[in-house]
Structures are given as C-alpha cells and as structure tokens.
Amino acid sequence: MYDPLVDNCPGPAQPHARSYWQATTQVDLPTPSAILPERADCIVIGSGYTGLNTALELAQRFDQHVTLVEANRIGWGCSTRNAGFAMPGTGRRGYADWQKYVGDEVTRAIQAEYQRAFEKLEHHLQQCPQQLQVQRGGYLKIAHQPSAVEALHSTYETLKKYEPDTRWLDADATQARIHSPQAHAAIHYPQSFGLNPLLLTASIARQASKAGVTLVENAPVQRWDQVGGAHRLHTGKGRICAPKVIIASNGYTPNHLHPSIHGRSLPVLSSVIVTRPLTADERQAIGVATTELVMDTRTLKYYYRLLPDGRLLFGGRGAIRGKDAQHPRYARHLLQALRGSFPALRQLTSEPADYYWSGWVSVALDDYPRIYSPAEGVYTSMGYCGAGVTFTQIAGQRLAELAMGEELPPLPFYQSPLPRFPLPHFRRLGQWAFYQLARWRSL
Numbered sequence: 001m002y003d004p005l006v007d008n009c010p011g012p013a014q015p016h017a018r019s020y021w022q023a024t025t026q027v028d029l030p031t032p033s034a035i036l037p038e039r040a041d042c043i044v045i046g047s048g049y050t051g052l053n054t055a056l057e058l059a060q061r062f063d064q065h066v067t068l069v070e071a072n073r074i075g076w077g078c079s080t081r082n083a084g085f086a087m088p089g090t091g092r093r094g095y096a097d098w099q100k101y102v103g104d105e106v107t108r109a110i111q112a113e114y115q116r117a118f119e120k121l122e123h124h125l126q127q128c129p130q131q132l133q134v135q136r137g138g139y140l141k142i143a144h145q146p147s148a149v150e151a152l153h154s155t156y157e158t159l160k161k162y163e164p165d166t167r168w169l170d171a172d173a174t175q176a177r178i179h180s181p182q183a184h185a186a187i188h189y190p191q192s193f194g195l196n197p198l199l200l201t202a203s204i205a206r207q208a209s210k211a212g213v214t215l216v217e218n219a220p221v222q223r224w225d226q227v228g229g230a231h232r233l234h235t236g237k238g239r240i241c242a243p244k245v246i247i248a249s250n251g252y253t254p255n256h257l258h259p260s261i262h263g264r265s266l267p268v269l270s271s272v273i274v275t276r277p278l279t280a281d282e283r284q285a286i287g288v289a290t291t292e293l294v295m296d297t298r299t300l301k302y303y304y305r306l307l308p309d310g311r312l313l314f315g316g317r318g319a320i321r322g323k324d325a326q327h328p329r330y331a332r333h334l335l336q337a338l339r340g341s342f343p344a345l346r347q348l349t350s351e352p353a354d355y356y357w358s359g360w361v362s363v364a365l366d367d368y369p370r371i372y373s374p375a376e377g378v379y380t381s382m383g384y385c386g387a388g389v390t391f392t393q394i395a396g397q398r399l400a401e402l403a404m405g406e407e408l409p410p411l412p413f414y415q416s417p418l419p420r421f422p423l424p425h426f427r428r429l430g431q432w433a434f435y436q437l438a439r440w441r442s443l
C-alpha cells in the first residue's frame with residue numbers, strides 16, 4: 001500500500017480500497033476532464049472532502065477558474081474509506097482542553113464553528129438523492145473500563161456547558177443500550193449521525209463539477225517548481241500553472257510534496273473491518289441499534305456501528321507502515337478487539353471479516369488541525385487526527401476564504417502553522433513507542 005513517508009506520490013491508477021462502501025453503493029460521480037488545462041486561477045491537490053469543498057467554494061462564491069488534480073480516482077483517499085461518523089469537532093482536543101488553553105469565549109466560538117460544519121453537512125445531504133443513507137440517533141462515548149468512568153464524567157461536566165443536549169448515561173442506562181463488558185458509562189451526543197462516506201464525496205463532487213470546477217483524475221503531482229510568480233505542478237497528465245495552490249492531500253501528502261509543510265504531520269493508518277450481517281440472536285445479544293455510533297475511551301480508540309444491512313463495522317488503529325497495512329494480523333487484531341467488546345459474538349469473530357481496509361489520517365503534533373498559508377500562494381488544511389467528516393465541510397470554506405485574502409475567525413485552527421515534529425525522520429519510531437505505551441495502559 002502507498003506510504004506517504006516512503007513513496008514519491010500515491011498514483012496514478014491505483015484501484016479504490018476494497019471497502020464495504022465501494023462494494024455496496026450505487027454512486028453517481030461526475031465525469032472528470034480528460035485533459036489537464038495549462039493554467040488555472042487556483043489548483044487544488046486532492047479530491048477528498050477538503051479539496052472538493054474548497055474547490056466548490058472557490059468556483060461558486062469567488063468565481064475562480066479551479067482545476068482539481070487527484071492522484072487516482074475522485075475520493076480515493078480517506079473520504080471514501082472512513083467509518084461515516086459525523087461528530088462535532090475535530091482533532092483530539094475536547095471542550096475541557098480548549099477551555100483550559102483558550103478560555104470560555106473562544107471555546108464557545110469553536111463550538112459555533114462546529115455547528116456551521118454540521119449545517120454544511122446537512123446541505124450536502126439534501127443534495128444527495130439517497131440522503132447519504134443517514135442513520136440518526138447520536139453518538140455514544142463509552143467508558144471501556146471502570147477506571148475510565150470518573151474522567152469521562154468530568155469531561156461531561158465541562159461538555160454540557162457547550163453542548164447542553166448531551167446526556168450522561170450511568171452503567172445501567174449504558175448496558176440497556178450496549179450489552180458489553182466494556183461499557184461502564186457513556187456520554188450521549190444526540191446531534192451526531194452515521195452516513196455513507198462515499199455518497200458524501202459524490203454529493204460534493206457533483207456540486208463542484210456543476211459550479212465549473214475541472215476535475216482531473218490520475219494526475220498525481222510529482223514535482224513542483226516556480227515560474228515567475230506562479231507555481232508550476234508536474235503531474236502524471238502534464239503540467240499546470242497557477243498563482244495559487246491548495247494542498248488538500250492531508251494524510252496522503254507525500255513527504256516531499258512541498259518543503260514548507262515537510263515534517264508537520266504524521267500519517268497514521270486507521271483500519272476498519274465489516275462483518276457479515278448479524279443474526280437476529282447476535283443482534284439481540286449485543287443490543288446495539290442501527291441508530292448508535294459508539295467510540296470508547298482508550299487512547300487508541302475502538303469504534304463501531306451497526307450498518308443498515310445489519311453488518312457490524314468495527315475500527316481502530318492499523319499497521320504503522322504502508323507495506324504492512326494488508327497483513328492479516330491487523331484484521332485479526334480488530335476481530336479480537338471486537339470479541340473483547342462482545343464475547344457473545346464468539347462465533348462471528350472466529351470467521352474472517354467480509355471486508356477489511358485502511359487509510360492514512362494526518363495527525364498534528366499538538367492534536368488539532370490548521371488552515372494556513374505555509375508559503376506565498378500556497379494554502380493548506382491538515383491534521384484532523386482522524387476526525388474530519390464534519391469539520392472538512394467548514395474547512396473547505398475557510399481554506400477558500402484564506403486563499404482569496406479574507407480574514408478568518410480568530411480561532412486556534414486559523415491562527416498558526418502546523419508545528420513541526422522534532423526529529424521528523426524519527427516520527428515512526430515515536431509512533432511505535434506511543435502505541436506500545438497506549439496498548440499497555442488500556443489493557
């Protein structure tokens with residue numbers, strides 16, 4: 001599998017991940033352009049939610065000639081591989097952290113920004129004939145062991161100031177919904193919902209195409225230089241020049257795409273299995289309804305949801321290196337974790353899962369993304385730390401505004417560059433040590 005810290009670029013013509021979404025979704029994607037234009041006002045690199053939303057905003061609201069170049073097919077990266085949890089927020093910082101670092105007023109402004117992201121997501125849902133196959137019912141953050149309850153409750157005490165609709169579920173109330181030995185209490189976030197990520201990608205791509213964005217597939221950016229005041233990108237489909245370039249390649253960004261962002265993100269593999277459809281007895285035994293999205297309190301979190309056809313999607317961290325991503329032991333590891341959550345699924349977890357796939361998420365050193373200009377005429381948004389389904393909807397708007405010289409709201413995401421990792425060559429070693437420690441702590 002492509003590895004951003006090893007390979008020059010992720011394409012062209014790589015097949016889509018063999019995901020449940022790709023196998024089961026009837027999807028209507030716009031026809032890409034066969035030809036790469038020589039010039040554009042703005043070039044967007046990457047056709048996930050970030051790139052598509054940015055391109056849409058630049059074309060629709062700012063009347064720009066936009067060409068979006070994608071290394072493979074539209075939505076090849078995380079945006080068609082994720083678990084489809086639409087949750088408030090991004091990164092790994094919760095409201096308690098934000099309150100401590102930036103105070104109450106800014107934390108409220110952050111919450112309002114998350115709400116804007118939800119509004120944009122609802123708009124994309126309305127533009128999709130299948131309504132993104134939404135499953136509404138909220139998201140449960142569960143304490144996976146008794147010792148995690150107190151910290152989760154303290155999170156809830158701060159959270160309810162900013163999200164008053166959230167509810168605390170004690171052990172009995174949690175067990176009534178999730179029959180698992182690893183569910184000791186929970187916070188319920190009612191606004192969250194599950195969706196089909198591939199349909200979301202297609203919905204935004206259709207809108208971008210309709211707004212005049214030129215979408216070019218199988219055009220990986222392989223080299224980048226300057227001619228006069230313009231940027232010139234060398235892609236698998238030829239060269240293109242523009243005064244402005246948006247880097248929306250996120251966790252898939254090749255290590256040496258542009259020197260200004262080198263060493264500022266850690267690409268981390270996130271992996272998912274999808275089981276066969278559960279039997280009626282299995283469903284009754286675990287209690288999980290198709291309306292629940294569940295994530296636990298581990299440092300290396302596990303998350304799961306029951307899909308509309310009764311299969312269980314279960315995800316967590318995967319391998320460290322791309323070349324190991326497809327090794328069966330990582331799918332087995334997720335099956336074992338699923339069995340730990342639901343011993344009643346012993347039979348199901350002794351069989352290989354029907355689907356297993358992985359994708360690269362971008363982790364920021366200080367746990368939250370940035371939208372900023374790392375060099376003259378270059379703009380980027382990255383570092384969502386695996387939580388981008390909702391936030392990328394507003395990130396695209398903010399990135400377009402930044403590129404067009406507008407002032408962004410005074411929020412931490414928009415105020416500073418992504419910090420550089422110390423000794424970036426050793427990011428993987430640091431990640432390995434972190435994984436060992438986190439697994440040992442969460443046993």
Ligand SMILES: Cc1cc2nc3c(=O)[nH]c(=O)nc-3n(C[C@H](O)[C@H](O)[C@H](O)COP(=O)(O)OP(=O)(O)OC[C@H]3O[C@@H](n4cnc5c(N)ncnc54)[C@H](O)[C@@H]3O)c2cc1C
Nearest residue numbers: 046048049050071077078079082083085221249359388389
């Ligand atoms: C298994 C998994 C589960 C997840 N589950 C959730 C979830 O439930 N909820 C949630 O909020 N988030 C989740 N995420 C994270 C979420 O999917 C991402 O945050 C989001 O999709 C990022 O979108 P993006 O557009 O920024 O990047 P991507 O969708 O990754 O798009 C980047 C694109 O850039 C392209 N690219 C890279 N380099 C080049 C180049 N040199 N030239 C041209 N193109 C290039 C790539 O081909 C890729 O298509 C999950 C991620 C994974 C992998």
